[in-house]
Amino acid sequence: MLFQETLMLLAASMAVDASQALMPTPPMGFNNWARFECALNQTIFTETADAMVSKGLVKAGYDRVNIDDCWPLHERAANGSLQWDPEKFPNGLIWLGQYLKNRNLKFGIYSDAGNLTCGGYPGSLNYEEIDAETFSSWGIDYLKLDGCNVYNQGSLDSEQTYKNIYGHWHQVILNMSRPLIFSESAPAYFSGEANLTDWYLVMDWVPGYGELACHSNDIATFDTPNPWESILTNYGFEILLARYQSPGYFNDPDFLIVDHANLTLDEKKSHFALWASFSAPLIISAYIPDLTDDEIAYLTNEDLIAIDQDALGLQATLVSQDGTWDVLSKSLSNGDRLLTILNRGDEAGSLSVPFERLGYPSQYSGIFVVKDLWTGATSEVSNQITANVPSHGTAVFRVSSRLAAIPTGMIFNTASLNCLTANGSSVRWTKCTGSDTQIWQITSGRSISSLSDLSKCLSRDAKSGTVALEVCQGWHKSQKWDYAITGNVQNQASSDCLTEGQDGVVTLVECLVENNSQVFELPSGSLQR
Known part of the structure; x- marks a missing residue:
């Protein structure tokens, strides 16, 4: 089973490589949703575009304006195509696209994988080809595809149904003469469950279908009373997914809510700095004409934007x-x-x-x-x-420094959030405390050592099959570990996988697919595709 999963992920990796030319670094720009939700109109977008130019955002790299939900009429045209709402957009979306282009801005749009959008407007299910053609004819090059109203007999449908729909969209986009950047919201509909298997199964295939994916909760909207809690929630999901990211595919923890009244300036700057550290999309959802000088200053910080746009595309x-x-x-x-x-x-x-x-x-x-x-x-x-x-x-x-750094940091279970912890020659899964015994180095030879004693390597004991710390012998397969995009940490000698057992016991058992006990995050740079 793990071999089949590996083949699937290899195909996904090849697709990500093909996406690098389309989107080698994460997108930067504007989306209306968190700030305005369905209260959108043409004026918001023209004023935003003008302010993005005058306030230096376009010059800093924010080159995209994306429309979110609630933009179309409730009925499709006679030929089946979507229609923009002429009251909200009296000059039309083709005109708006040209307005953006004249200001060196690109144009993105929203639709839904189901029969209705989250706001109750027509979805794209069974209309994928005609909607893609329509969007392209309007000068649009970016599609955010939400996942509301994907139902089967009245209940939210399975991971496989989402995979079929998003996979079909992927094929439609591939066949376009000018492919759309594809932002997938499928993972968000499986996040937050006690059993993370379905969420990770979705995360396994989204990098092969598109360039970015919204993986969890929507960020706080303008009327949400505790936006800092929302930022930390999405941050908490993001740190579970670093292994999936590489140039051409980026995890998306959602918008930058720059002008939320219940955020301090330090919290706003943290939001930006963390997203930049993740090489996450920097999509502002705020009324940009009213942003303060302090807000514009941190949003246009060249050093932090350079971190976000770094060519390696690694997530911190x-x-x-x-x-x-x-x-x-x-x-x-x-x-x-x-x-x-x-x-x-x-x-x-x-x-x-x-x-x-x-x-x-x-x-x-x-x-x-x-x-x-x-x-x-x-x-x-x-x-x-x-x-x-x-x-x-x-x-x-x-x-x-003139020195090359070795990937160093926590090894933790993404379900329990417990850390791999060294204790002399033994190891356990315990609550994370930040001590050296919980910080690990992963060498290019695939050995794993605790910062508390780098002379010892994580090893499989050949006699007992247990996991312990033994004096490093660089050639021995019992001390070599492979890390998969699925989060499995596999011992090269036994082919079994590192597992969190009962009461914090560290075990090696047969590798399972996206099982809570076997999905781990490792330090940045450990993953070998």
């Missing part, structure tokens, strides 16, 4: 997490390393991160060049980076 992964501080890192295309520090606490605080936690050797006595990406200040540092971070704030640094 957790180095450590202790309930107050989240530390994330990833490698960048020029060899630099990113360090992102989120303060979840209700008070300002200070945290120091040793360079060993970024994957650099502990015995190195040289100098690291560290750039604070908020202030632009550069300093030379030898041992660690110390950040003073406000409540709900995020510090972001770019680290340069």
Whole structure:
């Protein structure tokens, strides 16, 4: 079964490679939904386009304007095609597309995989070909396909039904002379369940069908009282999915809600910094003409946009997490390393991160060049980076060194959120505390060692079949591990998979497909496609 799954994921990987020319870096732009929902009209989009130019957003790379739900009439035309609402768009969408093009902006649109959109307008089910042709004729190059109203006998349908519909859309788009960028919302309809199997099965195929996927909850709309909680919720889903991302396919934790009245400026900046660290789509949902100078300043931060648009397309992964501080890192295309520090606490605080936690050797006595990406200040540092971070704030640094970093960070179960923890020569799954015993290095030789003792490697004991830490022997297959896009960590000697057993026991058992006990996130850069 795992072999068949591997073949399917290989095909998906090839499709992602083909998408790189279409969308090698995540999109940047505007969508109306979180700010205006169904209260959309032509004026919102023309004013937005003009403000994106005058406020420097287009120059900074925000080159896209996407219309969300509620734009069409409730009835299709006699030939079956969708029709825009002439009261909302008196000049029409073709005219609007040209208006955007004249301002160096691209045009995207929304539809639904079911028979109705989430707002109750006509969906695209059984109209895929005609809708794709219609969108193309209007000058549209980006389609967000939602997943409401995909039903079978009155209940939400299966993962396989979604796969069939989105797979059909993929084929329709492939046959177009000018393919659409395809944003898939299918995963969002399977997230948040106690059993994550169906969610991950959807995530397994979306990279092969499109360029990005909304994977979980909608971000808070303008009238939601606690938007920070919503941001952290979507952040929490995003950190479970780094293994899927590469240039040509990007995980989408949803919009940047820049002008929400119940967010502090530090929270807004954190939202942006975290999304940039993930190389996530930077799609603003706000009334852009009224954005403040402070908001425009962080949205156009060149250093953070460069992180988001980095050619490697890696998603930052957790180095450590202790309930107050989240530390994330990833490698960048020029060899630099990113360090992102989120303060979840209700008070300002200070945290120091040793360079060993970024994957650099502990015995190195040289100098690291560290750039604070908020202030632009550069300093030379030898041992660690110390950040003073406000409540709900995020510090972001770019680290340069002549040394190559080794992927370093947490190994955690994406269902239980427990961390692999070293204890002498034994290992267990325990609550994440941010200690060195829970931070692991993954070498190019596929060995795994705890930062607390790099002389020992995660091993399968040949006699007992148990998992332990033993003195590293680089040649031995019992100490080599393969990491699949499915989240399986497979021992090369036994072909069994790392498993979270009862009461935190670390076991090796037969590899299963997307089973809660066997899906893990590893440090950024560990995945080998």
